Amino acid sequence: MFEKVEDYPVDPIMIGADYFAQDPRTDKLNLTVGIYQDADGKTPVLKAVKLAEQRLIDTQTSKSYLALTGDPDYCRVLGAEIVGADNLGPFVAAQTAGGAVALRVMAELVAQMPDPPTVWLQTPTYGNYIPILTAAGVRFKSLPYYDPLKREILFDQLLDGLKQARPGDLFLMQGVCHNPTGADMSPAQFAALLDEMDTRGIIPWIDLAYLGFAQSWAADCDMARKIAARFPECIICITLSKSFGIYRDRAGALFVKTKPSDRARMQRAVSAIVRAGPSHAPDHGPSVVRTILGDTDLKTLWLSELNQMRQRVADVRRTIAETEIRDFGRDTLGYLAKQSGMFSILPLTADQEMALTREHGIHVVKGGRVNVARLADGDISHLIRAIHDVSSVG
Ligand SMILES: Cc1ncc(COP(=O)(O)O)c(C=O)c1O
Numbered sequence: 001m002f003e004k005v006e007d008y009p010v011d012p013i014m015i016g017a018d019y020f021a022q023d024p025r026t027d028k029l030n031l032t033v034g035i036y037q038d039a040d041g042k043t044p045v046l047k048a049v050k051l052a053e054q055r056l057i058d059t060q061t062s063k064s065y066l067a068l069t070g071d072p073d074y075c076r077v078l079g080a081e082i083v084g085a086d087n088l089g090p091f092v093a094a095q096t097a098g099g100a101v102a103l104r105v106m107a108e109l110v111a112q113m114p115d116p117p118t119v120w121l122q123t124p125t126y127g128n129y130i131p132i133l134t135a136a137g138v139r140f141k142s143l144p145y146y147d148p149l150k151r152e153i154l155f156d157q158l159l160d161g162l163k164q165a166r167p168g169d170l171f172l173m174q175g176v177c178h179n180p181t182g183a184d185m186s187p188a189q190f191a192a193l194l195d196e197m198d199t200r201g202i203i204p205w206i207d208l209a210y211l212g213f214a215q216s217w218a219a220d221c222d223m224a225r226k227i228a229a230r231f232p233e234c235i236i237c238i239t240l241s242k243s244f245g246i247y248r249d250r251a252g253a254l255f256v257k258t259k260p261s262d263r264a265r266m267q268r269a270v271s272a273i274v275r276a277g278p279s280h281a282p283d284h285g286p287s288v289v290r291t292i293l294g295d296t297d298l299k300t301l302w303l304s305e306l307n308q309m310r311q312r313v314a315d316v317r318r319t320i321a322e323t324e325i326r327d328f329g330r331d332t333l334g335y336l337a338k339q340s341g342m343f344s345i346l347p348l349t350a351d352q353e354m355a356l357t358r359e360h361g362i363h364v365v366k367g368g369r370v371n372v373a374r375l376a377d378g379d380i381s382h383l384i385r386a387i388h389d390v391s392s393v394g
Pocket of ligand 1 (some may be wrong): 208238
């Protein structure tokens, strides 16, 4: 019977790792990875995480199931950080196995509604949105967000495109450190976007994956706070994979703000969708997060480690921009220093991107996404030279 199974597309990030492994060159460089790496190319366990884990081992008394929507304490402590304790009341919350499951649960809920709304997406955007929405059966449409060759946000086109949305449609946007572009809206653009959504009755759906990697943990929660304070209905999906470096431990959450008359029904809907799909969330990662956020000393340690990760990424970005001007007398990559987070898109055509891998052994995600956190000091000149080389050819 399995001969009838169709050929599924392979995720471009996963296939990037395969291509890299097959490349026999010793001086190859893998910029496809989607995780933070330090200057030695390692993704270490944070000290605050190790301490919290030890505490959990010493004190955990049961491994029975949690509620379908997880541990209410985790949701409360995390929600207070993200939207503020005073704003939490109108939210239905669920602990999820990372952000991907929060997105999938919400997508299922949207698809199962009578007369389902359309979800509007930024282009380009996180590569797993379309597979998640498609698997759930959600109707979606894409709007322009960023032009990699011009290195700029297409804000007017985005706002213009949103005029096609109907009241009750959803706009799925990212918080800080936009993946894959690294290009975040300015505060003025974000304010204008919220005005537009408010006027048109479009419901914000914000996905937060890189809190703490742009300015600071507290400052990076600001977009979600503004949305939560202003809109009577909104959706917030969160992954803590990056901010706590606990990728495989799967900590995330879904927060949905509802009108009072819808809240109990929404709570039941979220529980039913969790039950039929991902079922109970894993406890370990979320318990680590809850332990750290609930302890002043651990939280201070974690924030300093998060700050170091943020600083490293910002330093690499600045070094690329400065090295290009100082050693190459050109300024084509200066935009990288103005963007934030681990990812940016190189300003290359598809042919130039292929030449970067073929001629120089530099592997990037299809579409030009690179992880700047993967670059050690010694890689930077090599990357700049290679980009110049393929740009002049293409
Ligand atoms: C924008 C965005 N949202 C959600 C996720 C999902 O993260 P996870 O499945 O690790 O929780 C990612 C992961 O890379 C992401 O970049």
